Amino acid sequence: MITLSGVSKNYGTQKAVNNISLQANDKEILVLLGTSGCGKTTTLKMINRLIEPDAGTILIDGKDIKNSKPEALRKTIGFVMQHGGLFPHYTVAQNIAVLPGLLKWDAQKTQSRTAELLEKLNLPQSILIRYPHELSGGQQQRVGIARALVANTPVLLMDEPFGALDTITKAAIHNEFKSLDELTNKTTVLVTHDVQEAFELGHRICLMDKGQIVQTGTPAEMLYHPVNDFVKDFFASSRLVLEYRSANLQNILPFLKEVLPPEVAKSANVWQTLQILSSEKQYSVHYDAVIQAFGHYRKLQTA
Amino acid sequence: MTQEQTFWQFVASQQDKLFAQVGQHLGLTFLSLLLAIAVGIPLGILIARRRGLATPVLGVAGVLQTVPSIALLGFMIPAFGIGATPAIIALLIYALLPIIRNTYTGITGVSTTVTEAATALGMSKSQRLFKVELPLAMPVIIAGIRTAAVINVGVATLASFVAAGGLGEFIFGGISLNNTNMILAGAIPAALLAVLLDMAIGYVQKSGLRSFRKLLYAIIVIAVALAAYFLWPSGTENKLKIGFTPEFMGRQDGDLGLRQVYGMRLNPVVVSDAIMYKAAQEGKLDVISGYSTDGRIKAFNLVVLQDDKNIFPPYYAAPIIKTETLTRFPGLEQALNLLAGRINDSIMTSLNYKTELLHQTPERVAKDFLVGAGLYKESKNGNKGTVRIGSKIFGEQYILAEMYRMLIEGNTDYKVETKTGLGGTKICFDALMNNGIDLYPEYTGTGLLVLLTPSQKVVNEVSKDSKKTYDYVNARFGKQYGLQWLKPIGFNNAYALMMRREQAEKLHVVTISDLKKYLGNE
Numbered sequence: 001m002i003t004l005s006g007v008s009k010n011y012g013t014q015k016a017v018n019n020i021s022l023q024a025n026d027k028e029i030l031v032l033l034g035t036s037g038c039g040k041t042t043t044l045k046m047i048n049r050l051i052e053p054d055a056g057t058i059l060i061d062g063k064d065i066k067n068s069k070p071e072a073l074r075k076t077i078g079f080v081m082q083h084g085g086l087f088p089h090y091t092v093a094q095n096i097a098v099l100p101g102l103l104k105w106d107a108q109k110t111q112s113r114t115a116e117l118l119e120k121l122n123l124p125q126s127i128l129i130r131y132p133h134e135l136s137g138g139q140q141q142r143v144g145i146a147r148a149l150v151a152n153t154p155v156l157l158m159d160e161p162f163g164a165l166d167t168i169t170k171a172a173i174h175n176e177f178k179s180l181d182e183l184t185n186k187t188t189v190l191v192t193h194d195v196q197e198a199f200e201l202g203h204r205i206c207l208m209d210k211g212q213i214v215q216t217g218t219p220a221e222m223l224y225h226p227v228n229d230f231v232k233d234f235f236a237s238s239r240l241v242l243e244y245r246s247a248n249l250q251n252i253l254p255f256l257k258e259v260l261p262p263e264v265a266k267s268a269n270v271w272q273t274l275q276i277l278s279s280e281k282q283y284s285v286h287y288d289a290v291i292q293a294f295g296h297y298r299k300l301q302t303a
Numbered sequence: 304m305t306q307e308q309t310f311w312q313f314v315a316s317q318q319d320k321l322f323a324q325v326g327q328h329l330g331l332t333f334l335s336l337l338l339a340i341a342v343g344i345p346l347g348i349l350i351a352r353r354r355g356l357a358t359p360v361l362g363v364a365g366v367l368q369t370v371p372s373i374a375l376l377g378f379m380i381p382a383f384g385i386g387a388t389p390a391i392i393a394l395l396i397y398a399l400l401p402i403i404r405n406t407y408t409g410i411t412g413v414s415t416t417v418t419e420a421a422t423a424l425g426m427s428k429s430q431r432l433f434k435v436e437l438p439l440a441m442p443v444i445i446a447g448i449r450t451a452a453v454i455n456v457g458v459a460t461l462a463s464f465v466a467a468g469g470l471g472e473f474i475f476g477g478i479s480l481n482n483t484n485m486i487l488a489g490a491i492p493a494a495l496l497a498v499l500l501d502m503a504i505g506y507v508q509k510s511g512l513r514s515f516r517k518l519l520y521a522i523i524v525i526a527v528a529l530a531a532y533f534l535w536p537s538g539t540e541n542k543l544k545i546g547f548t549p550e551f552m553g554r555q556d557g558d559l560g561l562r563q564v565y566g567m568r569l570n571p572v573v574v575s576d577a578i579m580y581k582a583a584q585e586g587k588l589d590v591i592s593g594y595s596t597d598g599r600i601k602a603f604n605l606v607v608l609q610d611d612k613n614i615f616p617p618y619y620a621a622p623i624i625k626t627e628t629l630t631r632f633p634g635l636e637q638a639l640n641l642l643a644g645r646i647n648d649s650i651m652t653s654l655n656y657k658t659e660l661l662h663q664t665p666e667r668v669a670k671d672f673l674v675g676a677g678l679y680k681e682s683k684n685g686n687k688g689t690v691r692i693g694s695k696i697f698g699e700q701y702i703l704a705e706m707y708r709m710l711i712e713g714n715t716d717y718k719v720e721t722k723t724g725l726g727g728t729k730i731c732f733d734a735l736m737n738n739g740i741d742l743y744p745e746y747t748g749t750g751l752l753v754l755l756t757p758s759q760k761v762v763n764e765v766s767k768d769s770k771k772t773y774d775y776v777n778a779r780f781g782k783q784y785g786l787q788w789l790k791p792i793g794f795n796n797a798y799a800l801m802m803r804r805e806q807a808e809k810l811h812v813v814t815i816s817d818l819k820k821y822l823g824n825e
Contacts, residue, residue, distance in 0.1 A: 048423060050419065050422060050423060071425050071426070071427050072425070073425075074422070074423055074424065074425035075424075075425035077423075079420070079423035079424070081416060081419070081420055081423075082416075083416055085416045085417060085419065085420030085423075086417075086420070087417060087420070087421070087435060087439075088417065088439065089435075089438045089439055098424050098426075098434075099424055099425065102424070102425055102426065102430070147424075
């Protein structure tokens with residue numbers, strides 16, 4: 001669990017982060033969302049002390065991070081960067097093994113842990129001896145994630161991790177990432193400017209503007225109970241998709257009149273379900289049923 | 304002793320010396336390079352960490368780089384004496400800038416994403432430096448080392464000025480002795496070394512980091528071995544430290560005569576005459592070769608050893624000039640001959656003393672003398688043509704060149720341009736032959752032994768007295784080169800061996816034979 005209270009950071013007269021307080025819970029992905037310059041990345045980097053705050057306290061599992069040495073603190077926090085941040089002179093294996101090396105793991109342990117992660121991230125073993133520049137953007141990003149996850153740190157910070165990827169690759173990695181069981185035992189904070197990504201991955205979203213938090217809540221809360229016009233307008237352009245994304249299949253099950261085909265996973269959201277159903281003619285009945293059920297659900301949300 | 308020796312014959316006959324010089328050259332280059340790496344890389348890292356220091360540090364290294372190499376070597380003598388030490392330090396200074404700058408550029412050029420990733424992974428500053436920044440900067444750093452290595456191979460040729468050996472001994476000896484084969488025997492290996500070293504380091508640069516470490520160890524071992532083998536043991540063989548100029552080393556009235564007539568095998572170090580006297584005064588050398596009219600003999604309290612077997616016959620100094628030049632500039636000969644017979648040995652010595660020790664300008668010394676002798680006339684500011692006067696690179700020649708300038712400008716309608724400080728006999732003589740200059744003061748002995756190189760019999764015959772030498776040289780130059788020796792200025796200049804007076808008296812060395820006896824007593 002990460003707790004920020006009254007945290008500020010100034011660059012000269014500009015208040016990059018202005019007195020913000022927030023909490024990221026265990027097993028949760030908290031998304032810091034906002035346009036560029038809103039202070040979200042600064043906030044993230046203060047958590048692993050890449051940036052030192054001017055005011056306020058940051059606690060991880062109740063302990064003030066100021067009391068531990070920065071190097072020691074960072075070894076307990078995984079960090080994923082926008083462009084991977086892989087070391088160009090290291091092979092993939094060496095890149096993943098950096099933190100285990102610093103923690104003095106034995107080679108055997110590092111190796112088996114690396115193999116396990118490659119499997120989960122759909123990377124072939126043959127990639128281990130390659131250098132970062134020989135990989136595709138998606139592969140680099142997966143390796144970056146593997147490097148951040150390898151030591152099973154209790155905290156994972158991600159700075160625009162999928163920002164540089166094309167839409168198709170991004171969707172694939174989103175799915176893999178969400179299903180990683182590694183995430184179930186840690187607190188994850190993810191920074192993005194991509195609204196769809198925030199809804200896809202975030203358990204809760206923290207919308208920031210001009211160094212301050214405007215609203216924090218679940219995706220559905222952000223859509224159906226915005227605190228002001230800024231929040232409402234922020235999601236207006238892709239509202240329909242977001243609504244479908246924010247609703248899980250579980251949420252609309254009570255209103256559903258058809259039994260859905262087995263291709264549709266119970267855990268999927270409405271958007272994903274509709275996409276599967278719309279691609280096959282034989283499921284058009286089911287498609288209509290889901291739309292109908294969602295309509296009922298939506299009425300309850302806006303009421 | 305024929306002049307028609309080919310390059311390969313020269314190399315074959317001098318191969319021991321050549322190998323020794325290549326070894327010394329490599330030793331100097333590698334050792335200074337290693338030290339420059341040891342100093343430069345940490346400095347580069349420091350200024351990459353503290354950017355505020357970058358400008359001053361790079362500035363100082365840049366200024367040091369621009370100090371002319373000979374001047375830098377000159378500054379080293381008082382502090383470090385002569386031999387390998389000052390040469391290595393001077394070379395180190397030259398190698399420093401490219402290494403510091405490339406280390407700095409290499410490290411600051413590492414992408415901030417990568418360094419931030421390293422920090423975020425929990426690396427400490429030093430872990431980040433050694434695991435990330437230095438490996439990524441290494442190609443740039445090696446490029447800097449490569450530049451430094453090539454610079455050092457070149458500058459190391461100047462190490463022979465301070466008796467550190469190297470291929471400069473052949474190059475500068477060849478220039479002094481008018482021996483093209485000797486120059487090439489030094490210059491070609493030096494160029495090859497530069498090319499090979501450049502290629503070798505370039506190979507390392509491409510082959511990446513794994514082989515780099517191995518190679519680094521290899522270079523350290525080679526450098527230390529070369530340094531130990533070539534640079535230090537040779538200096539301690541004599542009881543006295545002996546230093547000769549490259550020219551003296553190759554002349555009949557020099558080291559060759561000492562070997563043949565006195566039977567002395569001295570194993571001297573080779574040193575530039577610009578710093579030789581100073582080194583003798585400071586006790587860095589005990590016995591040096593010099594000119595009998597040099598002002599510093601008096602000033603530094605040196606004593607000339609008596610030449611009891613007459614290998615240093617006295618020679619006249621006189622201007623040499625093309626006969627056709629004399630016809631082109633009517634009246635020039637008369638103006639030049641105004642000085643004939645006017646300066647005897649003691650006058651020349653005291654004039655030299657004034658420039659070399661009292662630091663008066665050659666111009667002032669020349670004018671004072673001409674005024675005193677009633678020869679001085681105000682310049683006529685004529686413009687009927689320009690006479691170009693050359694001089695070699697030592698004090699006496701500067702004074703003579705100035706005197707001739709004043710005499711020509713005062714007595715004729717010609718303008719004068721002086722080209723002083725030409726590097727040696729060969730450079731002066733070639734300039735004269737190729738019409739780069741019109742005249743310069745030369746010595747009949749140099750004309751005989753360095754330029755004409757007749758048989759030993761002729762040398763023995765004509766060098767019995769200075770008049771005979773003058774006649775022979777004048778006649779031969781006329782026939783062979785179309786050059787004339789004008790009337791002798793009057794003083795005799797001869798080579799001489801000299802020591803500090805105090806030491807010579809203590810050791811009871813008066814003659815060269817005494818010196819031999821003393822050295823032979825080991």
